[in-house]
Amino acid sequence: MNLVDPSTEPRETTILELREFSRRLVRELGFMRPTLADSGLAPSAVHAILEIGARPGMNAKTLGSILLLDKSNTSRQVSKLESSGLVERKAASEDARSSNLYLTSAGQKIRKKIDRYASNQVSGALSRIIPADQQALVRSLALYVDALAQNKQVSTDTDNxxxxxxxxxxxxxxxxxxxxxxxxxxxxxxxxxxxxxxxxxxxxxxxxxxxxxxxxxxxxxxxxxxxxxxxxxxxxxxxxxxxxxxxxxxxxxxxxxxxxxxxxxxxxxxxxxxxxxxxxxxxxxxxxxxxxxxxxxxxxxxxxxxxxxxxxxxxxxxxxxx
Missing domain, CATH: 3.40.630.30 (Gcn5-related N-acetyltransferase (GNAT))
Structure with missing residues (x-):
């Protein structure tokens, strides 16, 4: 279902504005740099560490689903983190043939460093916004992200x-x-x-x-x-x-x-x-x-x-x- 409010700005204007804000957001958060969050790691590796740290014990398939990576790219990402000593695999208790992912002690340290950097970055930005607008920002971003996810997931393919x-x-x-x-x-x-x-x-x-x-x-x-x-x-x-x-x-x-x-x-x-x-x-x-x-x-x-x-x-x- 597409929702259009004829009383607001033309749809084309809104689209252009959101695209511009999205590009600026990507740049300001540092996603265009070779490393992210003062970690020395690429953005994809940073996201992988955050997700594994948030839910230790997930398997590679779950990680790939969250990061929207195919099987081969997920495998390469996990292998790089393993070789760097940041992630380790452990045999799954329910099936010794499969393995689950965990952060090593070095990986935990990197994760804490990333969290501090990101929290300071967001905190600094919020200090320039009045509390009422902060709440409006959170709700608006949540709705926008959910709408993007909905648009991506919608499909008429009955063989999904x-x-x-x-x-x-x-x-x-x-x-x-x-x-x-x-x-x-x-x-x-x-x-x-x-x-x-x-x-x-x-x-x-x-x-x-x-x-x-x-x-x-x-x-x-x-x-x-x-x-x-x-x-x-x-x-x-x-x-x-x-x-x-x-x-x-x-x-x-x-x-x-x-x-x-x-x-x-x-x-x-x-x-x-x-x-x-x-x-x-x-x-x-x-x-x-x-x-x-x-x-x-x-x-x-x-x-x-x-x-x-x-x-x-x-x-x-x-x-x-x-």
Whole structure:
């Protein structure tokens, strides 16, 4: 869906301005230089170190997906970092034939140096911008990056491997996989414990046990039989409202577009059957909020609650039928 506001500047002007700002941003951040962030490393190597440091134990395939590199370029990048003593491979515990990537002690030092440089660079720029404009900048950049990713991922090719991996309805093992995704993510970021995981598993099991049913649907993204992302629509024909539930994407799929594909399917399903779709989330999940808002959801309610086992600020978003 292309959104055009006829009251704003001509589309051609906006395109030219964004292209100019993008070129200037690339130059100012130093991406045109042979090395980046005072690290002595090429920009691609810097990004690889940051990603491996953020999620130690990822494999080369996941790294390539995040950096948008093909298999051969990913292999060369990892080999260079290995030979420099910054990255090491360790046999995967679940399969000794595959290996996972970790930063060495030297790699950790470089990563800390890069983080300090980048934080100082951003901090210096923000000091010249008033706080209100800082927040507007963050939201605008998030929306722009998400729109770029959406544009790249949109395809009518029905033979897309990602499309084949998105399955509808209950799949064996999906209840445990989805509950586990929720438990790990919210334990790490919000301190939720067994109460939360039990609540997710119990309610999800009850929901999947009712399928197939009118106005209710579940989609999962699977890789080698494991569900790594999910979304569900739990609709009520009497009220004409649909509840979007259990939307989560594993960290290994960050930037892959899977979350947007799942949202697209769920919204198409809901819009064909209901007048309104709503969801509950927590304040602070900014990346998810930007995705919701890009699909037309608006914040309608906000309150503190403890129903998940910890005190959080719950937010309700609603989306009327377009």
């Amino acid at each position: 491997p990602a499309d084949r991996a998105i399955l509808e309805a209950y799949q064996p093992g999906c209840i445990g996989d989805i509950a586990g995704l929720h438990a790990r993510f919210y334990s790490k970021h919000w301190g939720f414990g067994a109460f939360f995981e039990q609540k997710v598993a119990t309610e999800l099991a009850s929901f999947t046990g009712s399928l197939p049913a009118n106005g209710k649907a579940l989609w999962t993204y699977s890789d080698n039989g494991r569900s790594l992302a999910s979304i569900a629509i739990d609709g009520d024909d009497e009220t004409g409202m649909a509840h979007l539930r259990w939307f989560i994407v594993d960290d290994s799929l960050r930037g892959s577009g899977i979350g947007r594909q799942l949202m697209t399917r769920a919204m198409k399903y809901a819009d064909e059957r209901f007048n309104e779709t709503y969801l509950w989330t927590f304040k602070g999940l900014d990346a998810a909020r930007h995705l919701y808002e890009s699909f037309g959801f608006q914040l309608t309610d906000e309150e503190e609650g403890v129903q998940w086992g910890s005190r959080v600020t719950e937010q309700r978003f609603s989306r009327k039928l377009p």
